[in-house]
Amino acid sequence: MSGIDIIEAKINVLALDFNQTTETDVLKNLSKECSNDLVVKSALDDEKLSGGPEERILQLCEAGYAPDVIMISGHFASSWSGGRGRLTLVDLEKISCDPRCNNFFSKVKIGFFLACNNLLGAEKTNETAENYVRRLMEEHQGDFDADTIIEAGIDMYEAEGGNTNAFRLSKIFSNSKALLGFAGGAPLSSKENGMSDIGFKNVFEKFNQSTKSKNICESLGKILENEQEKSFAPLVKLLDSWKVEMNKIEAVGKDAAYLCQQCQDSSKNKNDEEVPRIIICDLLSGDKERQSQAIQRVFSNPAWINKLFNRIVQAMEVTCENDIPCTKLNITNEQKNILLGIAKKKIELYPLLVHKWIPLKIMLYLSDKDDLIMSEYAEHFKKFVNDYLKNPQAINRDLFRQTIQEAPRVIIKQNANELFVHYKTTQDGQLKSDINNVFAKAIGVYKNVIFHSGTVLQSEFSLSNKYIITASEDGTSKVCEIKDGKLVELGGDKIKQDQLMSSEISPNEKYIVTKSKNGSSKVFEIKDSKLVELDVNKEIHSAGLENYKISPNGRYVIAVSYDETAKAKVYEIKDGKLVELGGDKIKEYGLVSFEISSNERYVATTSTLGTSKVFEIKDGKLVELGGDKIKHDSGLVNSEISLNEKYVVTASYDGTAKVFEIKDGKLVELGGDKIKQKELQSFKISANGKYVVTASYSHDGTFKMFEIKDGKLAELVVDKTKQDLRWLVSFEISPNEKYVVTASYDGISQVYELIKDGDTRKLIELGKER
Numbered sequence: 001m002s003g004i005d006i007i008e009a010k011i012n013v014l015a016l017d018f019n020q021t022t023e024t025d026v027l028k029n030l031s032k033e034c035s036n037d038l039v040v041k042s043a044l045d046d047e048k049l050s051g052g053p054e055e056r057i058l059q060l061c062e063a064g065y066a067p068d069v070i071m072i073s074g075h076f077a078s079s080w081s082g083g084r085g086r087l088t089l090v091d092l093e094k095i096s097c098d099p100r101c102n103n104f105f106s107k108v109k110i111g112f113f114l115a116c117n118n119l120l121g122a123e124k125t126n127e128t129a130e131n132y133v134r135r136l137m138e139e140h141q142g143d144f145d146a147d148t149i150i151e152a153g154i155d156m157y158e159a160e161g162g163n164t165n166a167f168r169l170s171k172i173f174s175n176s177k178a179l180l181g182f183a184g185g186a187p188l189s190s191k192e193n194g195m196s197d198i199g200f201k202n203v204f205e206k207f208n209q210s211t212k213s214k215n216i217c218e219s220l221g222k223i224l225e226n227e228q229e230k231s232f233a234p235l236v237k238l239l240d241s242w243k244v245e246m247n248k249i250e251a252v253g254k255d256a257a258y259l260c261q262q263c264q265d266s267s268k269n270k271n272d273e274e275v276p277r278i279i280i281c282d283l284l285s286g287d288k289e290r291q292s293q294a295i296q297r298v299f300s301n302p303a304w305i306n307k308l309f310n311r312i313v314q315a316m317e318v319t320c321e322n323d324i325p326c327t328k329l330n331i332t333n334e335q336k337n338i339l340l341g342i343a344k345k346k347i348e349l350y351p352l353l354v355h356k357w358i359p360l361k362i363m364l365y366l367s368d369k370d371d372l373i374m375s376e377y378a379e380h381f382k383k384f385v386n387d388y389l390k391n392p393q394a395i396n397r398d399l400f401r402q403t404i405q406e407a408p409r410v411i412i413k414q415n416a417n418e419l420f421v422h423y424k425t426t427q428d429g430q431l432k433s434d435i436n437n438v439f440a441k442a443i444g445v446y447k448n449v450i451f452h453s454g455t456v457l458q459s460e461f462s463l464s465n466k467y468i469i470t471a472s473e474d475g476t477s478k479v480c481e482i483k484d485g486k487l488v489e490l491g492g493d494k495i496k497q498d499q500l501m502s503s504e505i506s507p508n509e510k511y512i513v514t515k516s517k518n519g520s521s522k523v524f525e526i527k528d529s530k531l532v533e534l535d536v537n538k539e540i541h542s543a544g545l546e547n548y549k550i551s552p553n554g555r556y557v558i559a560v561s562y563d564e565t566a567k568a569k570v571y572e573i574k575d576g577k578l579v580e581l582g583g584d585k586i587k588e589y590g591l592v593s594f595e596i597s598s599n600e601r602y603v604a605t606t607s608t609l610g611t612s613k614v615f616e617i618k619d620g621k622l623v624e625l626g627g628d629k630i631k632h633d634s635g636l637v638n639s640e641i642s643l644n645e646k647y648v649v650t651a652s653y654d655g656t657a658k659v660f661e662i663k664d665g666k667l668v669e670l671g672g673d674k675i676k677q678k679e680l681q682s683f684k685i686s687a688n689g690k691y692v693v694t695a696s697y698s699h700d701g702t703f704k705m706f707e708i709k710d711g712k713l714a715e716l717v718v719d720k721t722k723q724d725l726r727w728l729v730s731f732e733i734s735p736n737e738k739y740v741v742t743a744s745y746d747g748i749s750q751v752y753e754l755i756k757d758g759d760t761r762k763l764i765e766l767g768k769e770r
Contacts (some may be wrong), residue, residue, distance in 0.1 A: 016070075463507050610634050626667070
């Protein structure tokens, strides 16, 4: 990758310091004595790199950078973390499997890991997983979320039969001579009232003295020596210096540890049962096919199954997701029983963190719905919730929150009542949000509450009040039927869409149309109290169209493209599919809007060129109406087809509005008084097509009202309004064509009445003396 500074040095050191830069500062200060023989690169501070730590490492790999020494510092509980970011052990494993990074990881000969427990398993410990998790909760409350601590607990637990942190690091840096870190607590830095950086500096001073070296590059150079026999003695001195100096300043215990791979190699012993690296990488890949093949390879060696139990379950999660029990697994009954046997043994050893049990997850995936395991889990969860309700101080709050977040959906459903009570009564805003989110994912609607995990953008009733439809920033929309005084969410296909803005239900209550910020839409049919998604996107998007709407009675879909092609197509919905109408093509440069008439007989389009076209839907075809052309001097504001489908009204930025009668398949522009108004804002045509009302934006803004009579427009007398129409939101003409009402941003809604005035009519304020 161009742009990344790669300075060739005898010794390259890569630093990733997630909490403080103190240890990196130690290395940089020591390197000053080395000229350019030793160069320290801080990955998190390099301005030529971008993204998170994983992306930064990959960018270094692509640039050909490969360190001889790596140093990672930060708080650790299955991940290095702090105020400067986070890198999980799983992330590091995945990066090490990337072919682009083969040279990067194979070149590392020494690793320093200044963090608690990251060499867990390098030395024996009497601490149980349960005590380990409790200690992390007490020591690092606020540094990690509960999920991270629980993952660390699982890693600790896996040490009893699986792979420890130390073992996993040894596989990531498989060519290293030694890895130095902590099997338990690690000291804090001097910026946190600790002494880790001081101890780190003392390690190198003692190491330099013991190897009779002038500086750090000379002493480390002796270890990096290619000849094993020459490098072994200085390596042992580094390991001794590490344990002595770091244990001096460790306040919690004597937990400095190391894993000497060169020592092991020199003494003997390759493990015949070691898992091939390719299997681990395939299990971590996230690719369902690679993971499935890897699981089958693991079953070829019984010793591997126990070691890779965690990895197998995590790979199965990619396939199964929330499918409990899982019907998608490609394993035999014999393999299923092997996994269940291991899981049951592990559960006996590790009874604390039930909600995050990896063995329990696999048991849920592999068990029947009515299995005893499921009912036992549900009962345990219910007790856990009720205990917290009775005494919140008795259980760690973050652990309780994580329990709720991670519980399988089936368990949430079985314990919905207890959780709902807590949702209604708790004063804990975060916990309330957690319960809301799990209800949104697992249940959707409960006791007449519709749950979303994001801001609700819309809540509307259908025309007959039979349905309620919501749309949320979480990308979901829910449709509920009001039945016997209860809300019942419709089943079938789920409405989920990126950048969802709104969902509309057709007037005949048969279809739902969604709209998103990216211009895409989806159409769902309501059928037998279920939602069925219609396959419209493929048809419409393959035609190069972007946005569409459904006709009032749900029979047609009109879709448009706002690009240079300026085209639109009308489709009829038949048997859940879209059938394009034939006949005349809709193609208009600068197309900006379209409308389908109330009885679905006409389609009107408008463009930025001030033109409008009207098409009739007839015998499955589009027929463009002839007659007078609709043309304004500048771009159109809008067009509207009257409810009785007899008239088309258009309005333009040039301050004019025009009315056309639809007669014998042609457009006939009405004569009479002209509609001309400064800063014309909006217009309406009455239900029976008898009146047109317009309003302007100007400071002395006025209404104008016209009567359609004998094929002509006649302007009526209108009272001067007291409203500043610059604040106008909208106005409506009553269905009986007797009143006009306004809505305004200034908080005023004014009503006007249409009265008889000799041979004509006029519009006055309601209640005004006639």
